[in-house]
Amino acid sequence: MAISAAREAVLQQAADHLLTARRTATPIHSLPEAVAPTTEEESFAIQDILALAYAPIGGWKVGAQSPEGVPFFCPLPAAWMGANGAVFRGMTHRLRGIEAEIAFRVGTALPPRATPYTREEVIVAMDGAYPAIEVLESSYVNPLAMPREHMLADLAIHGGFVAGPRIPDWQEIDWSQEHVVVTTDGVVRIENTGSNPGGTDLVRLLVYLANEGSTRTGGLKAGDWITTGSWTGVTWTSEGTEVVARFNNAGAVSLQFERTTH
Structure with a gap:
């Protein structure tokens, strides 16, 4: 169902609340009930408003709640991307959450067309796969306590991204058996195998x-x-922390959060 013009104006207000919270590093407990999204479609409309505010966009975050679930996605601001080993600075890095991921980079554009792209065409269009770390930040004081639609509207609590070296022969990796270890300042925080909630068919x-x-x-x-x-x-990490995500076949990637002086 299409969103009415009147409702679009209300969702613009929601986007303004989220933008102000991020840009001033003054998180909010929740969106006012009158402007809060009530459906995924409304959440995505707010994302699109934020994408214009944070343009240019350097890519997309896509995932699913289960291997069979319908994927969801949100834009990734280019200004929030760093090189492998980058130091993330500034007052907007408040929560310093991180996730280990596998990322892809588009080598050949895939513009919209009437005939759906095949799996093989999409694979060929990628220039490769890379180990990656996503930084999580939010407009909310406690983002994980928020309704899902609110989290999605907040760019799915995205806050930054780095990618490691290109993975040789990524198509030969059995992702269901791929093991990953995350360390912070050399201490193992978590390790998992084949643990992407959206499944290990990443091409899907x-x-x-x-x-x-x-x-x-x-x-x-x-x-x-x-x-x-x-x-x-x-x-969740803290200021000054060095984060390393190491996959057994896909390689390693790292970043660090700046230690501030008071």
């Missing part, structure tokens, strides 16, 4: 984004990064 998520997702993405562009869901859940 890419195909969805290229086809059903194209009405919102405008098509996938060369150079876009695509993250495909957490293998480790959320690990």
